[in-house]
Amino acid sequence: MNLLLLCRPGFEPETAAEIADWAARREIAGYPQAERGSGWVRFHDLAAQQENTGADPEEEAGRNTARPALPPRNLIFARQCVRVLADLPQLDPSDRLTPMLAALADTPWRPFGSLIVEHPDSDAARPLAGLARSFGNALRPALRKAGLLSASEDLQQPCLHLCFFSGTHAVLGVSQPRGERIWPQGIPRLRLPKEAPSRSAQKLEEAFQILLRPDEREQWLKPGMSAVDLGAAPGGWSWILTRHHIHVTAIDNGPLADSLLATGLVRHLRADGFSWQPTQPVDWMVCDMVEQPRRVAARMAEWFAHGWCRRAVFNLKLPMKKRHAEVQANLADFHAHCAEAGVAVQTRARQLYHDREEITVLAWS
Ligand SMILES: C[S@@+](CC[C@H](N)C(=O)[O-])C[C@H]1O[C@@H](n2cnc3c(N)ncnc32)[C@H](O)[C@@H]1O
Structure with a gap:
Protein backbone atom coordinates (compact mmCIF):
# COMPACT_ATOMS: atom_id res chain seq x y z
CA MET A 1 0.00 0.00 0.00
CA ILE A 187 -1.88 17.60 16.59
CA PRO A 188 -4.31 17.84 19.53
CA ARG A 189 -5.49 21.39 20.12
CA LEU A 190 -4.89 21.85 23.85
CA ARG A 191 -5.47 24.93 25.94
CA LEU A 192 -3.04 25.84 28.70
CA PRO A 193 -5.00 27.15 31.70
CA LYS A 194 -3.26 30.11 33.34
CA GLU A 195 -2.86 28.26 36.68
CA ALA A 196 -0.58 25.69 34.99
CA PRO A 197 2.91 25.98 36.56
CA SER A 198 4.70 25.50 33.21
CA ARG A 199 4.12 25.02 29.50
CA SER A 200 5.44 21.48 29.92
CA ALA A 201 2.01 20.63 31.35
CA GLN A 202 0.76 20.43 27.77
CA LYS A 203 3.27 17.71 26.99
CA LEU A 204 1.90 15.28 29.57
CA GLU A 205 -1.66 16.19 28.59
CA GLU A 206 -0.80 15.50 24.94
CA ALA A 207 0.85 12.20 25.93
CA PHE A 208 -2.38 11.12 27.65
CA GLN A 209 -4.40 12.17 24.57
CA ILE A 210 -2.16 10.52 21.99
CA LEU A 211 -0.67 7.50 23.74
CA LEU A 212 -3.71 6.29 25.72
CA ARG A 213 -6.89 4.92 24.18
CA PRO A 214 -10.14 6.46 25.50
CA ASP A 215 -10.92 3.36 27.61
CA GLU A 216 -7.38 3.41 29.05
CA ARG A 217 -7.70 7.09 29.96
CA GLU A 218 -10.87 6.26 31.84
CA GLN A 219 -9.47 3.25 33.71
CA TRP A 220 -5.89 4.34 34.23
CA LEU A 221 -6.43 7.92 35.41
CA LYS A 222 -8.73 7.66 38.39
CA PRO A 223 -9.17 9.84 41.47
CA GLY A 224 -7.21 8.57 44.48
CA MET A 225 -4.45 6.94 42.42
CA SER A 226 -0.81 7.54 43.33
CA ALA A 227 2.04 8.90 41.23
CA VAL A 228 5.69 9.88 41.41
CA ASP A 229 7.01 12.74 39.25
CA LEU A 230 10.80 12.55 38.76
CA GLY A 231 12.27 15.95 37.82
CA ALA A 232 9.00 17.68 38.71
CA ALA A 233 9.87 21.39 39.05
CA PRO A 234 8.21 23.79 38.51
CA GLY A 235 5.34 21.31 38.41
CA GLY A 236 3.45 21.20 35.10
CA TRP A 237 3.31 17.41 34.90
CA SER A 238 2.37 17.05 38.58
CA TRP A 239 -0.35 19.63 38.01
CA ILE A 240 -1.85 17.57 35.16
CA LEU A 241 -1.91 14.53 37.46
CA THR A 242 -3.64 16.55 40.20
CA ARG A 243 -6.31 17.55 37.65
CA HIS A 244 -7.19 13.82 37.66
CA HIS A 245 -7.20 13.94 41.51
CA ILE A 246 -4.10 11.75 41.65
CA HIS A 247 -1.79 12.05 44.69
CA VAL A 248 1.73 13.01 43.57
CA THR A 249 5.16 12.70 45.17
CA ALA A 250 7.19 15.32 43.31
CA ILE A 251 10.96 14.73 43.26
CA ASP A 252 13.19 17.70 42.42
CA ASN A 253 15.80 19.86 44.12
CA GLY A 254 14.18 22.86 42.49
CA PRO A 255 11.11 24.73 43.83
CA LEU A 256 7.52 23.84 42.92
CA ALA A 257 4.88 26.43 42.01
CA ASP A 258 2.69 27.58 44.89
CA SER A 259 -0.46 26.86 42.82
CA LEU A 260 0.59 23.21 42.70
CA LEU A 261 1.28 22.88 46.43
CA ALA A 262 -2.08 24.59 47.08
CA THR A 263 -3.91 21.60 45.54
CA GLY A 264 -3.13 19.62 48.71
CA LEU A 265 -2.42 16.58 46.53
CA VAL A 266 1.35 17.05 46.19
CA ARG A 267 4.24 16.09 48.50
CA HIS A 268 7.55 17.70 47.48
CA LEU A 269 10.80 15.82 48.19
CA ARG A 270 14.18 17.35 47.44
CA ALA A 271 16.03 14.26 46.27
CA ASP A 272 17.92 12.77 43.34
CA GLY A 273 15.48 11.24 40.84
CA PHE A 274 18.02 8.61 39.80
CA SER A 275 18.44 7.12 43.26
CA TRP A 276 15.18 7.87 45.13
CA GLN A 277 12.79 4.92 45.34
CA PRO A 278 9.25 4.57 46.72
CA THR A 279 8.42 2.52 49.79
CA GLN A 280 5.08 1.45 48.25
CA PRO A 281 4.35 0.68 44.58
CA VAL A 282 2.56 3.54 42.77
CA ASP A 283 0.07 3.57 39.90
CA TRP A 284 2.10 6.04 37.82
CA MET A 285 5.65 7.23 37.51
CA VAL A 286 6.35 10.15 35.17
CA CYS A 287 9.82 11.43 34.38
CA ASP A 288 10.92 14.61 32.60
CA MET A 289 14.55 14.73 33.82
CA VAL A 290 16.89 16.10 31.17
CA GLU A 291 19.53 13.37 30.97
CA GLN A 292 21.23 10.93 28.63
CA PRO A 293 18.47 8.75 27.10
CA ARG A 294 20.35 5.54 27.88
CA ARG A 295 20.56 6.49 31.52
CA VAL A 296 16.86 7.43 31.65
CA ALA A 297 15.77 4.21 29.88
CA ALA A 298 17.86 2.12 32.29
CA ARG A 299 16.39 3.85 35.35
CA MET A 300 12.82 3.49 33.99
CA ALA A 301 13.44 -0.23 33.48
CA GLU A 302 14.59 -0.53 37.12
CA TRP A 303 11.26 0.91 38.25
CA PHE A 304 9.38 -1.79 36.33
CA ALA A 305 11.85 -4.55 37.26
CA HIS A 306 11.28 -3.78 40.97
CA GLY A 307 7.53 -3.38 40.52
CA TRP A 308 7.68 0.21 41.87
CA CYS A 309 5.11 1.42 39.31
CA ARG A 310 2.48 -0.06 37.01
CA ARG A 311 2.58 2.62 34.35
CA ALA A 312 4.95 5.32 33.29
CA VAL A 313 5.36 8.24 30.93
CA PHE A 314 8.93 9.35 30.28
CA ASN A 315 10.95 11.34 27.76
CA LEU A 316 13.98 10.20 25.83
CA LYS A 317 16.10 13.04 24.47
CA LEU A 318 17.17 12.54 20.88
CA PRO A 319 20.83 12.52 19.86
CA MET A 320 22.09 14.73 17.01
CA LYS A 321 22.51 11.85 14.55
CA LYS A 322 20.98 8.45 13.82
CA ARG A 323 17.97 9.38 15.90
CA HIS A 324 15.72 6.56 14.67
CA ALA A 325 18.40 3.90 15.32
CA GLU A 326 19.22 5.36 18.75
CA VAL A 327 15.55 5.42 19.79
CA GLN A 328 15.16 1.79 18.73
CA ALA A 329 18.31 0.84 20.68
CA ASN A 330 17.09 2.65 23.83
CA LEU A 331 13.68 1.00 23.67
CA ALA A 332 15.24 -2.42 23.01
CA ASP A 333 17.50 -1.98 26.07
CA PHE A 334 14.50 -0.96 28.16
CA HIS A 335 12.51 -4.05 27.11
CA ALA A 336 15.50 -6.37 27.55
CA HIS A 337 16.13 -5.08 31.08
CA CYS A 338 12.44 -5.58 32.04
CA ALA A 339 12.37 -9.05 30.44
CA GLU A 340 15.53 -10.08 32.36
CA ALA A 341 13.66 -9.23 35.55
CA GLY A 342 10.74 -11.37 34.37
CA VAL A 343 8.39 -8.37 33.97
CA ALA A 344 6.35 -8.09 30.76
CA VAL A 345 6.18 -4.41 29.84
CA GLN A 346 4.56 -2.88 26.76
CA THR A 347 5.35 0.51 25.27
CA ARG A 348 3.97 3.06 22.85
CA ALA A 349 6.05 6.05 21.88
CA ARG A 350 5.59 9.22 19.85
CA GLN A 351 7.39 12.41 19.05
CA LEU A 352 4.58 14.64 20.29
CA TYR A 353 3.78 18.08 18.91
CA HIS A 354 5.18 19.53 22.15
CA ASP A 355 8.35 17.41 21.87
CA ARG A 356 11.23 19.11 20.13
CA GLU A 357 14.40 17.05 20.29
CA GLU A 358 12.84 14.18 22.21
CA ILE A 359 10.20 11.47 22.16
CA THR A 360 7.68 10.51 24.83
CA VAL A 361 7.17 6.90 25.89
CA LEU A 362 4.19 5.28 27.62
CA ALA A 363 5.07 2.00 29.36
CA TRP A 364 2.79 -0.35 31.27
CA SER A 365 3.08 -3.80 32.86
C1 LIG B 1 12.30 19.93 32.01
S1 LIG B 1 12.29 20.21 33.71
C2 LIG B 1 10.82 19.44 34.23
C3 LIG B 1 9.60 20.24 33.94
C4 LIG B 1 8.39 19.62 34.59
N1 LIG B 1 8.04 18.33 33.99
C5 LIG B 1 7.17 20.52 34.48
O1 LIG B 1 6.20 20.13 33.85
O2 LIG B 1 7.19 21.63 35.04
C6 LIG B 1 13.52 19.11 34.29
C7 LIG B 1 13.64 19.06 35.79
O3 LIG B 1 14.41 17.91 36.13
C8 LIG B 1 15.13 18.19 37.29
N2 LIG B 1 16.22 17.22 37.41
C9 LIG B 1 17.24 17.01 36.57
N3 LIG B 1 18.03 16.01 37.04
C10 LIG B 1 17.46 15.60 38.19
C11 LIG B 1 17.78 14.61 39.14
N4 LIG B 1 18.85 13.83 39.01
N5 LIG B 1 16.95 14.45 40.21
C12 LIG B 1 15.86 15.21 40.37
N6 LIG B 1 15.50 16.17 39.49
C13 LIG B 1 16.30 16.35 38.42
C14 LIG B 1 15.58 19.63 37.11
O4 LIG B 1 15.83 20.23 38.37
C15 LIG B 1 14.38 20.25 36.39
O5 LIG B 1 13.54 20.91 37.34
Whole structure:
Protein backbone atom coordinates (compact mmCIF):
# COMPACT_ATOMS: atom_id res chain seq x y z
CA MET A 1 0.00 0.00 0.00
CA ASN A 2 1.19 3.52 -0.75
CA LEU A 3 1.39 5.70 2.34
CA LEU A 4 1.49 9.38 3.25
CA LEU A 5 2.99 10.26 6.61
CA LEU A 6 2.94 13.67 8.31
CA CYS A 7 5.68 14.50 10.80
CA ARG A 8 7.45 17.37 12.53
CA PRO A 9 9.30 19.37 9.84
CA GLY A 10 12.98 18.40 9.95
CA PHE A 11 12.24 14.84 11.07
CA GLU A 12 11.54 13.46 7.59
CA PRO A 13 14.70 11.26 7.62
CA GLU A 14 13.62 9.61 10.90
CA THR A 15 10.06 9.12 9.62
CA ALA A 16 11.40 7.66 6.36
CA ALA A 17 13.75 5.30 8.23
CA GLU A 18 10.93 4.19 10.52
CA ILE A 19 8.47 3.42 7.71
CA ALA A 20 11.20 1.69 5.67
CA ASP A 21 11.89 -0.56 8.71
CA TRP A 22 8.17 -1.22 9.12
CA ALA A 23 7.87 -2.24 5.45
CA ALA A 24 11.03 -4.38 5.55
CA ARG A 25 9.72 -6.33 8.56
CA ARG A 26 6.58 -7.12 6.52
CA GLU A 27 8.57 -7.89 3.37
CA ILE A 28 6.85 -5.03 1.53
CA ALA A 29 9.11 -3.92 -1.31
CA GLY A 30 9.08 -0.16 -1.62
CA TYR A 31 10.91 3.04 -0.81
CA PRO A 32 10.29 6.26 1.12
CA GLN A 33 10.40 9.66 -0.55
CA ALA A 34 11.07 12.64 1.67
CA GLU A 35 11.83 16.31 1.25
CA ARG A 36 13.73 17.94 4.11
CA GLY A 37 11.67 20.47 6.06
CA SER A 38 8.42 19.60 4.25
CA GLY A 39 6.71 17.81 7.15
CA TRP A 40 5.73 14.83 4.99
CA VAL A 41 7.07 11.49 3.74
CA ARG A 42 5.58 9.29 1.03
CA PHE A 43 6.12 5.52 0.97
CA HIS A 44 5.88 4.01 -2.49
CA ASP A 45 4.91 0.34 -2.55
CA LEU A 46 6.49 -1.26 -5.60
CA ALA A 47 3.75 -3.90 -5.87
CA ALA A 48 1.21 -1.09 -6.14
CA GLN A 49 3.11 0.51 -9.04
CA GLN A 50 3.05 -2.71 -11.12
CA GLU A 51 2.79 -2.12 -14.85
CA ASN A 52 2.48 1.58 -14.08
CA THR A 53 -1.27 1.29 -14.02
CA GLY A 54 -1.42 3.17 -10.77
CA ALA A 55 -3.77 0.50 -9.47
CA ASP A 56 -2.97 -1.17 -6.17
CA PRO A 57 -3.40 -4.97 -6.64
CA GLU A 58 -4.37 -5.42 -2.99
CA GLU A 59 -7.02 -2.76 -3.39
CA GLU A 60 -8.27 -4.24 -6.66
CA ALA A 61 -8.72 -7.56 -4.85
CA GLY A 62 -10.34 -5.73 -1.96
CA ARG A 63 -13.15 -4.49 -4.17
CA ASN A 64 -14.46 -8.03 -4.46
CA THR A 65 -13.55 -9.32 -1.03
CA ALA A 66 -12.81 -7.79 2.36
CA ARG A 67 -11.45 -4.27 2.76
CA PRO A 68 -7.68 -4.03 2.18
CA ALA A 69 -5.30 -3.48 5.07
CA LEU A 70 -5.16 -0.14 6.82
CA PRO A 71 -1.89 1.64 7.60
CA PRO A 72 0.00 1.42 10.92
CA ARG A 73 -0.99 3.93 13.58
CA ASN A 74 1.61 3.53 16.30
CA LEU A 75 4.67 4.96 14.60
CA ILE A 76 7.00 7.15 16.67
CA PHE A 77 7.93 9.93 14.24
CA ALA A 78 4.71 10.02 12.17
CA ARG A 79 1.88 12.10 13.61
CA GLN A 80 -0.44 10.85 10.88
CA CYS A 81 -0.16 7.83 8.60
CA VAL A 82 -2.70 7.27 5.82
CA ARG A 83 -3.06 4.78 3.04
CA VAL A 84 -3.11 6.80 -0.19
CA LEU A 85 -6.33 6.41 -2.17
CA ALA A 86 -5.70 9.05 -4.84
CA ASP A 87 -3.06 11.60 -5.71
CA LEU A 88 -4.64 14.64 -7.36
CA PRO A 89 -1.73 16.82 -8.56
CA GLN A 90 -3.61 19.03 -11.02
CA LEU A 91 -6.78 20.19 -9.35
CA ASP A 92 -8.75 22.98 -10.94
CA PRO A 93 -9.35 25.60 -8.20
CA SER A 94 -12.78 26.34 -9.72
CA ASP A 95 -13.91 22.72 -9.17
CA ARG A 96 -11.84 20.58 -6.82
CA LEU A 97 -14.86 18.56 -5.73
CA THR A 98 -15.72 16.62 -8.91
CA PRO A 99 -12.39 14.77 -9.30
CA MET A 100 -12.37 13.92 -5.59
CA LEU A 101 -15.83 12.37 -5.70
CA ALA A 102 -14.85 10.49 -8.87
CA ALA A 103 -11.66 9.17 -7.24
CA LEU A 104 -13.68 7.83 -4.31
CA ALA A 105 -16.63 6.41 -6.26
CA ASP A 106 -15.51 2.76 -6.00
CA THR A 107 -13.69 2.89 -2.69
CA PRO A 108 -14.20 -0.24 -0.54
CA TRP A 109 -14.34 1.95 2.59
CA ARG A 110 -17.55 3.78 1.74
CA PRO A 111 -19.09 5.14 3.81
CA PHE A 112 -16.17 6.59 5.79
CA GLY A 113 -16.93 7.35 9.44
CA SER A 114 -15.33 10.80 9.50
CA LEU A 115 -13.40 13.34 7.43
CA ILE A 116 -10.18 15.21 8.22
CA VAL A 117 -8.92 17.98 5.93
CA GLU A 118 -5.32 18.91 6.69
CA HIS A 119 -1.95 20.03 5.33
CA PRO A 120 1.69 19.42 6.32
CA ASP A 121 2.98 21.35 9.34
CA SER A 122 5.68 23.25 7.39
CA ASP A 123 6.01 27.04 7.07
CA ALA A 124 5.30 26.68 3.34
CA ALA A 125 2.09 24.67 3.84
CA ARG A 126 0.69 26.53 6.85
CA PRO A 127 -1.10 29.19 4.71
CA LEU A 128 -3.28 26.30 3.43
CA ALA A 129 -5.11 26.21 6.79
CA GLY A 130 -7.91 28.52 5.55
CA LEU A 131 -8.45 26.49 2.39
CA ALA A 132 -8.50 23.24 4.40
CA ARG A 133 -11.15 24.65 6.74
CA SER A 134 -13.43 26.14 4.09
CA PHE A 135 -13.06 23.26 1.66
CA GLY A 136 -13.81 20.77 4.44
CA ASN A 137 -17.10 22.58 5.07
CA ALA A 138 -18.04 22.17 1.39
CA LEU A 139 -16.74 18.62 1.03
CA ARG A 140 -18.50 17.10 4.03
CA PRO A 141 -22.12 17.55 2.75
CA ALA A 142 -21.06 16.57 -0.80
CA LEU A 143 -19.56 13.31 0.51
CA ARG A 144 -22.70 12.59 2.52
CA LYS A 145 -24.90 13.22 -0.51
CA ALA A 146 -22.78 10.75 -2.51
CA GLY A 147 -23.06 8.12 0.24
CA LEU A 148 -19.33 8.34 0.91
CA LEU A 149 -19.52 9.66 4.47
CA SER A 150 -21.76 8.36 7.27
CA ALA A 151 -24.72 10.61 8.11
CA SER A 152 -23.26 11.31 11.55
CA GLU A 153 -19.65 10.91 12.68
CA ASP A 154 -18.87 7.20 13.30
CA LEU A 155 -15.51 6.94 15.06
CA GLN A 156 -15.47 3.13 14.81
CA GLN A 157 -15.14 3.38 11.00
CA PRO A 158 -12.06 4.33 8.93
CA CYS A 159 -11.42 8.05 8.56
CA LEU A 160 -11.09 9.80 5.17
CA HIS A 161 -8.18 12.25 4.97
CA LEU A 162 -7.70 15.02 2.45
CA CYS A 163 -4.23 16.55 2.64
CA PHE A 164 -3.53 19.74 0.66
CA PHE A 165 0.04 20.31 -0.56
CA SER A 166 -1.01 23.41 -2.52
CA GLY A 167 -4.19 24.90 -3.90
CA THR A 168 -3.96 22.55 -6.88
CA HIS A 169 -2.42 19.43 -5.35
CA ALA A 170 -4.07 17.17 -2.76
CA VAL A 171 -3.92 13.55 -1.65
CA LEU A 172 -6.89 11.49 -0.49
CA GLY A 173 -6.19 8.76 2.05
CA VAL A 174 -7.70 6.51 4.69
CA SER A 175 -6.62 5.81 8.27
CA GLN A 176 -7.56 3.35 10.98
CA PRO A 177 -10.44 4.27 13.28
CA ARG A 178 -9.41 5.10 16.86
CA GLY A 179 -12.79 5.16 18.55
CA GLU A 180 -12.25 8.89 19.11
CA ARG A 181 -11.68 12.01 17.05
CA ILE A 182 -8.55 12.08 14.96
CA TRP A 183 -6.88 15.49 15.13
CA PRO A 184 -6.01 17.27 11.87
CA GLN A 185 -2.24 16.81 11.31
CA GLY A 186 -2.25 14.52 14.36
CA ILE A 187 -1.88 17.60 16.59
CA PRO A 188 -4.31 17.84 19.53
CA ARG A 189 -5.49 21.39 20.12
CA LEU A 190 -4.89 21.85 23.85
CA ARG A 191 -5.47 24.93 25.94
CA LEU A 192 -3.04 25.84 28.70
CA PRO A 193 -5.00 27.15 31.70
CA LYS A 194 -3.26 30.11 33.34
CA GLU A 195 -2.86 28.26 36.68
CA ALA A 196 -0.58 25.69 34.99
CA PRO A 197 2.91 25.98 36.56
CA SER A 198 4.70 25.50 33.21
CA ARG A 199 4.12 25.02 29.50
CA SER A 200 5.44 21.48 29.92
CA ALA A 201 2.01 20.63 31.35
CA GLN A 202 0.76 20.43 27.77
CA LYS A 203 3.27 17.71 26.99
CA LEU A 204 1.90 15.28 29.57
CA GLU A 205 -1.66 16.19 28.59
CA GLU A 206 -0.80 15.50 24.94
CA ALA A 207 0.85 12.20 25.93
CA PHE A 208 -2.38 11.12 27.65
CA GLN A 209 -4.40 12.17 24.57
CA ILE A 210 -2.16 10.52 21.99
CA LEU A 211 -0.67 7.50 23.74
CA LEU A 212 -3.71 6.29 25.72
CA ARG A 213 -6.89 4.92 24.18
CA PRO A 214 -10.14 6.46 25.50
CA ASP A 215 -10.92 3.36 27.61
CA GLU A 216 -7.38 3.41 29.05
CA ARG A 217 -7.70 7.09 29.96
CA GLU A 218 -10.87 6.26 31.84
CA GLN A 219 -9.47 3.25 33.71
CA TRP A 220 -5.89 4.34 34.23
CA LEU A 221 -6.43 7.92 35.41
CA LYS A 222 -8.73 7.66 38.39
CA PRO A 223 -9.17 9.84 41.47
CA GLY A 224 -7.21 8.57 44.48
CA MET A 225 -4.45 6.94 42.42
CA SER A 226 -0.81 7.54 43.33
CA ALA A 227 2.04 8.90 41.23
CA VAL A 228 5.69 9.88 41.41
CA ASP A 229 7.01 12.74 39.25
CA LEU A 230 10.80 12.55 38.76
CA GLY A 231 12.27 15.95 37.82
CA ALA A 232 9.00 17.68 38.71
CA ALA A 233 9.87 21.39 39.05
CA PRO A 234 8.21 23.79 38.51
CA GLY A 235 5.34 21.31 38.41
CA GLY A 236 3.45 21.20 35.10
CA TRP A 237 3.31 17.41 34.90
CA SER A 238 2.37 17.05 38.58
CA TRP A 239 -0.35 19.63 38.01
CA ILE A 240 -1.85 17.57 35.16
CA LEU A 241 -1.91 14.53 37.46
CA THR A 242 -3.64 16.55 40.20
CA ARG A 243 -6.31 17.55 37.65
CA HIS A 244 -7.19 13.82 37.66
CA HIS A 245 -7.20 13.94 41.51
CA ILE A 246 -4.10 11.75 41.65
CA HIS A 247 -1.79 12.05 44.69
CA VAL A 248 1.73 13.01 43.57
CA THR A 249 5.16 12.70 45.17
CA ALA A 250 7.19 15.32 43.31
CA ILE A 251 10.96 14.73 43.26
CA ASP A 252 13.19 17.70 42.42
CA ASN A 253 15.80 19.86 44.12
CA GLY A 254 14.18 22.86 42.49
CA PRO A 255 11.11 24.73 43.83
CA LEU A 256 7.52 23.84 42.92
CA ALA A 257 4.88 26.43 42.01
CA ASP A 258 2.69 27.58 44.89
CA SER A 259 -0.46 26.86 42.82
CA LEU A 260 0.59 23.21 42.70
CA LEU A 261 1.28 22.88 46.43
CA ALA A 262 -2.08 24.59 47.08
CA THR A 263 -3.91 21.60 45.54
CA GLY A 264 -3.13 19.62 48.71
CA LEU A 265 -2.42 16.58 46.53
CA VAL A 266 1.35 17.05 46.19
CA ARG A 267 4.24 16.09 48.50
CA HIS A 268 7.55 17.70 47.48
CA LEU A 269 10.80 15.82 48.19
CA ARG A 270 14.18 17.35 47.44
CA ALA A 271 16.03 14.26 46.27
CA ASP A 272 17.92 12.77 43.34
CA GLY A 273 15.48 11.24 40.84
CA PHE A 274 18.02 8.61 39.80
CA SER A 275 18.44 7.12 43.26
CA TRP A 276 15.18 7.87 45.13
CA GLN A 277 12.79 4.92 45.34
CA PRO A 278 9.25 4.57 46.72
CA THR A 279 8.42 2.52 49.79
CA GLN A 280 5.08 1.45 48.25
CA PRO A 281 4.35 0.68 44.58
CA VAL A 282 2.56 3.54 42.77
CA ASP A 283 0.07 3.57 39.90
CA TRP A 284 2.10 6.04 37.82
CA MET A 285 5.65 7.23 37.51
CA VAL A 286 6.35 10.15 35.17
CA CYS A 287 9.82 11.43 34.38
CA ASP A 288 10.92 14.61 32.60
CA MET A 289 14.55 14.73 33.82
CA VAL A 290 16.89 16.10 31.17
CA GLU A 291 19.53 13.37 30.97
CA GLN A 292 21.23 10.93 28.63
CA PRO A 293 18.47 8.75 27.10
CA ARG A 294 20.35 5.54 27.88
CA ARG A 295 20.56 6.49 31.52
CA VAL A 296 16.86 7.43 31.65
CA ALA A 297 15.77 4.21 29.88
CA ALA A 298 17.86 2.12 32.29
CA ARG A 299 16.39 3.85 35.35
CA MET A 300 12.82 3.49 33.99
CA ALA A 301 13.44 -0.23 33.48
CA GLU A 302 14.59 -0.53 37.12
CA TRP A 303 11.26 0.91 38.25
CA PHE A 304 9.38 -1.79 36.33
CA ALA A 305 11.85 -4.55 37.26
CA HIS A 306 11.28 -3.78 40.97
CA GLY A 307 7.53 -3.38 40.52
CA TRP A 308 7.68 0.21 41.87
CA CYS A 309 5.11 1.42 39.31
CA ARG A 310 2.48 -0.06 37.01
CA ARG A 311 2.58 2.62 34.35
CA ALA A 312 4.95 5.32 33.29
CA VAL A 313 5.36 8.24 30.93
CA PHE A 314 8.93 9.35 30.28
CA ASN A 315 10.95 11.34 27.76
CA LEU A 316 13.98 10.20 25.83
CA LYS A 317 16.10 13.04 24.47
CA LEU A 318 17.17 12.54 20.88
CA PRO A 319 20.83 12.52 19.86
CA MET A 320 22.09 14.73 17.01
CA LYS A 321 22.51 11.85 14.55
CA LYS A 322 20.98 8.45 13.82
CA ARG A 323 17.97 9.38 15.90
CA HIS A 324 15.72 6.56 14.67
CA ALA A 325 18.40 3.90 15.32
CA GLU A 326 19.22 5.36 18.75
CA VAL A 327 15.55 5.42 19.79
CA GLN A 328 15.16 1.79 18.73
CA ALA A 329 18.31 0.84 20.68
CA ASN A 330 17.09 2.65 23.83
CA LEU A 331 13.68 1.00 23.67
CA ALA A 332 15.24 -2.42 23.01
CA ASP A 333 17.50 -1.98 26.07
CA PHE A 334 14.50 -0.96 28.16
CA HIS A 335 12.51 -4.05 27.11
CA ALA A 336 15.50 -6.37 27.55
CA HIS A 337 16.13 -5.08 31.08
CA CYS A 338 12.44 -5.58 32.04
CA ALA A 339 12.37 -9.05 30.44
CA GLU A 340 15.53 -10.08 32.36
CA ALA A 341 13.66 -9.23 35.55
CA GLY A 342 10.74 -11.37 34.37
CA VAL A 343 8.39 -8.37 33.97
CA ALA A 344 6.35 -8.09 30.76
CA VAL A 345 6.18 -4.41 29.84
CA GLN A 346 4.56 -2.88 26.76
CA THR A 347 5.35 0.51 25.27
CA ARG A 348 3.97 3.06 22.85
CA ALA A 349 6.05 6.05 21.88
CA ARG A 350 5.59 9.22 19.85
CA GLN A 351 7.39 12.41 19.05
CA LEU A 352 4.58 14.64 20.29
CA TYR A 353 3.78 18.08 18.91
CA HIS A 354 5.18 19.53 22.15
CA ASP A 355 8.35 17.41 21.87
CA ARG A 356 11.23 19.11 20.13
CA GLU A 357 14.40 17.05 20.29
CA GLU A 358 12.84 14.18 22.21
CA ILE A 359 10.20 11.47 22.16
CA THR A 360 7.68 10.51 24.83
CA VAL A 361 7.17 6.90 25.89
CA LEU A 362 4.19 5.28 27.62
CA ALA A 363 5.07 2.00 29.36
CA TRP A 364 2.79 -0.35 31.27
CA SER A 365 3.08 -3.80 32.86
C1 LIG B 1 12.30 19.93 32.01
S1 LIG B 1 12.29 20.21 33.71
C2 LIG B 1 10.82 19.44 34.23
C3 LIG B 1 9.60 20.24 33.94
C4 LIG B 1 8.39 19.62 34.59
N1 LIG B 1 8.04 18.33 33.99
C5 LIG B 1 7.17 20.52 34.48
O1 LIG B 1 6.20 20.13 33.85
O2 LIG B 1 7.19 21.63 35.04
C6 LIG B 1 13.52 19.11 34.29
C7 LIG B 1 13.64 19.06 35.79
O3 LIG B 1 14.41 17.91 36.13
C8 LIG B 1 15.13 18.19 37.29
N2 LIG B 1 16.22 17.22 37.41
C9 LIG B 1 17.24 17.01 36.57
N3 LIG B 1 18.03 16.01 37.04
C10 LIG B 1 17.46 15.60 38.19
C11 LIG B 1 17.78 14.61 39.14
N4 LIG B 1 18.85 13.83 39.01
N5 LIG B 1 16.95 14.45 40.21
C12 LIG B 1 15.86 15.21 40.37
N6 LIG B 1 15.50 16.17 39.49
C13 LIG B 1 16.30 16.35 38.42
C14 LIG B 1 15.58 19.63 37.11
O4 LIG B 1 15.83 20.23 38.37
C15 LIG B 1 14.38 20.25 36.39
O5 LIG B 1 13.54 20.91 37.34
